[in-house]
Amino acid sequence: MSGERTLRVRCGQTSRVLYVVGTTLSVNLCRSAPPKSKAFNVQCTPNVRFSISPTPVPGPSPSPAPLPLNNNTLLFIVMKEASMVESDSKLSVTYYGDNTEVLGKAVLHLTAIEVSLDVDADRDGVVEKNNPHKGAWTWGPEGHGAILLVNCDSEQFYHKTPDSDRKHITAVSDLNDMSPMVLRTKGPAQLPPGYKLTLHISRGDAEKVRVFRSTAGDMLSRFLGKVFFPDFVKRYPLVLDDQVLSQEVPYQEETKLYVEGLRFPDKDFDGLLKIHLSLLEPISEDFPETPIYTDTVVFRVAPWIMTPNTLEPVEVFVCSTKDNYPFLKGITGLAKKNNYKLKVCYEYKNRGDRWMQDELEFGYIDSPHQHFPVVLDSPRDGDLKDFPYDELLGKDFGYVTRVPEDEEVNSLDSFGNLEVSPPVTVNGKHYPLGRIIIGVAFPTSAHGRNMTKVVQDFLWAQKVQEPVALFSDWLYVGHVDEFMTFVPAPGPKGFRLLLASPDAGYKLFKGLQNDGHGKAKIFDGLGPDEEISVDEILDNERLKSENDYVQNCIDWNRDVLKRELGLDDDDIIDLPILFKLMEDNRAVAYYPDMVNMIVLGKELGIPKPFGPKVDGRCALEAEMTSLMEALGLNCTYIDNFASYHKLLGEVHCGSNVRRKPFELRWWNLEM
DSSP: OOOEEEOOOOTTSEEEEEEETTOEEEEEHHHHSOTTOOEEEEEEOTTEEEEEESOOOOOSSOTTSOEEOOTTOEEEEEESSOOSSTTOEEEEEEEEOGGGOEEEEEEEEEEEEEEEEEOOTTSSSSOOSSOTTTTOOOOSTTOOOEEEOBOOSOOOSSSOOOGGGOSSOOBGGGGGGSEEEEEEEESSSSOOTTOEEEEEOOHHHHTTEEEEEOOSOHHHHHHHTTOBOTTHHHHSOEEESSSOSEEEEOOSSEEEEEEEEOOOOBTTBOSEEEEEEEEEEOOOTTSOOEEEEEEEEEEEEOOOEEOOTTSOEEEEEEEOOTTOHHHHHHHHHHHHHTTOEEEEEOHHHHTTOOOHHHHEEEEEEEOSSOEEEEEEEOTTOOTTTTHIIIIIOBTTBEEEEOOOSSSOOOGGGSGGGEEEOOOEEETTEEETTOOEEEEEOOTTOSSOOOOOHHHHHHHHHTOTTOOEEEEOTTBSSOOGGGTEEEEEOSSSSOEEEEEEEHHHHHHHHHHHHHTTOTTOEETTTSOTTTOEEHHHHHHOHHHHHHHHHHHHHHHHHHHHHHHHHTOOGGGEEEEEOOEEEOGGGOEEESSOOTTSOEEETTEEEEEOOOOOEETTEEHHHHHHHHHHHTTTOEEEEEOOTTTTGGGTOOTTTTEEEEEOOOSSOGGGSOO
16 A cells, blocks of 8 residues: 655664555655755665655756755655565765765665555455555445455354354364455565564454464365364464454465454444554664554445345245144145255244244345355244254354344334345336335334334345335234235336235125125135125125225335335236234234235245135135236145134245345445
C-alpha cells in the first residue's frame, strides 16, 4: 500500500533506514540543516531516486552544484526494487553556508524491502499480489474487496460444535471454510536488528474474526488431506483473536494465513472488517517500537441468503409421528418420484413436534473459494429444537440462530412466518436474490404480536434480500405461509404469487349452488360431525362476515406485495380458500389451506381440501388443478386433515426443503 513517510535525518551522522518499496520518504531538509545553511546538494547510488520540492530553478552551474535551501524545501526519496543485502544503497545530503562553505553532511544507508499483506481482492479465488484495491470494499461485477465466511459448520464427528466456537484448527478441511491471506516479502534474508512485522486488528473487530498461520508446507497439507491430527494447533497457531489484538509474524518470503469469520452481519455490525500489517522500527531498548509502515486489507462477511421456491430442490425434510402416516406417505412419494433426497425426523427425535417448517429455515453462505448451506434455527424452541443442531450441523453444513434476551417469543417467531420471493424488479431497482417476507402486527395495533426484534435485525442486516413486512397478526397462528406462496411459472418474471381468497371461494361455491350442487358436502366421508353442505356454507351470514374481514386483511397484504415486489394483478392467482375466526377474532383456514403447499420444481404437494364433489371429483381440487396446470405445474393432493389441519397447520408447515443456491454471486449485486 503506497504512502508517504516522514523521515528525519541527522547532520553529521550516518542513519540506517529501512525503506518499503512503493512508499515515499519525505525529508524536510531545513529541519536537519545546520544553522546558517544556505544551500545543499544530494547524491545517491543508482537504486535510489529523489526529487526536490519546490522544484529548484536551474542555474548556470552543473547539476551537482548547491541548490538554494529554504524553510519549505522537501526531499522525496523512492527506491524501485528490493535490496539484495542490508544497506546496499546510499544517499547523502551536503549543507553549505555562504561561499559554498560545507557546514555538514547527513548520510543515509538504505535497505529496501517489499512487504504486502494480500487477499483475494478481485474475488477470483486467487490471492493476487498487492492488489491496489485490497484496502476497500465495493459491490458489483467491477467491485473489489475480499470475502469472509462465518465458519459456522463443524468438522467434528463427536461432541460437535460450530467451528467458530473453537479457538484452534482440528482438521485441514477446516481451512477451506476460511479466507486465505498471504504475507509476502522480498529483500535481505533478515530484517535489520530490532525491526518487526506485526499483524493487528482493532478491539471492535477482534470479536468477529480470528487469524491463523500455517507452519506446514504445501506438500504436507496435501498429504494430510482431511485426516484429523492432534498437533494441528502447532501446525496452525492462532495469531489474532479477541484476546490477542497484535502479534509478531515471521519475516519470510511467503507466510500463509487463514482468516476465520465469527459473526454474521447484524444490527451492530455492517459486515466489514480490517486487518493490518505494520512494520515496526526500534528506537532504543528503553522505548517500544514505532510503526513506520502499515498495510491494510478489508473483508466483508458473507450474508446468510434464503432460497425461494423457484430454485431447484436438493433435499426434503419431514417428521414422522404416530398419527401422520398418510401425510408422510404423500410427501415421501412426491420426493422419491422426483429423485429428491428425503430426510425423515423420527419421533424419538421430534417428540411429537411435527412442524418442520416452523423450527428452521434453510439458506446458504457463499464466497469465491467455498459455499455451503446454513440452517437458521428459529427461537420457537419446540420439541424439534435439537434437530437443526444435532442432525444438520456438520461438515460443510452451517448453523446459526438468534435468541432474544429480553423479548417474549410468540407464534410469529416460527419460520412459517419467514419466506422469500423469487427475483423481482421494483420501480427499476433489481432484487436478483429476491426479498425476504415476514409477518408482523398491523401498524396501528397497540397489542399485536410481532416477530422478535433480534431475528428481524438479523434479517435486515444481511442486506442482499431487503425484507418486506406483511400484516399476519390477523391469523390465529400468524404465519404468512397461511395466505401466500410463490410457484414457478412461464413468463418474464418466472413465477406467480398465489394468494388465499375467500372471494374466490364464495364465487366457486355460489357457482356450484347455481348449477344445482348446493347439497354437495365439504368434508364428505370424514364423518357427520365434519360434513357441511355448500348451501349451509352460503347461508351462514356470520361465516360470510368473517371472510369479508379476512379478505380485507389479505387485500391489504396484496397491495403491499404488489408495491414492494413490483407485481401486477396478472402476476397473482387467487385460490378459493375460506377462513373462520377463533378467539380474539383471529382466523384459521375453514378447510385444508391449499396455498400452504410444498413446491418441488414443477410438482406441487397440496393439502387435500375435501371439497364438495361434483361428478365424483372434488370441486376445489378441480379448480386448483386447472389453475396450476395452466402454468405447467402438476398437483398432488396430500391428506393432512387429521394430523395437521386439525392442529392448525398444513403441508408446508409440516415439511421443509433445502434448495440449490442462486447462480448469481451476491457480491456482484449493484447496491
